Amino acid sequence: MHEQIDEKIEVIVKFKESEIFPHFFRWSGRVYKVERVNMVHKERDGNDTIYYFSVSDKANFFRLAFFTRDLSWRIQEVFCK
Secondary structure (H helix, E strand, O other): OEEEEEEEEEEEEEEEOOEEEEEEEEEOOEEEEOOEEEEEEEEEEOOEEEEEEEEEOOOEEEEEEEEOOOOEEEEEEEEEO
16 A cells, blocks of 8 residues: 655654664654655755655555654655555
8 A cells, every 4th residue: 555645753863974764753642753864865945955855664664754854754655554
């Protein structure tokens, strides 16, 4: 199942040198542990830089977005098995 979403989420991140990686995130009252960061890319939107993280837990794939203008996170897509 694939679902398009655009909701704010809370994220706990890890920093490694100059890189940032999501470690846990809370969405719809549930906490998900990021088991793997599959891909990271970024794009510019005016003065904002948006970082996209394709991540997975043990059962699902998610696309998370980090917005530098206000340091907010959003979940954008879910792929459930």
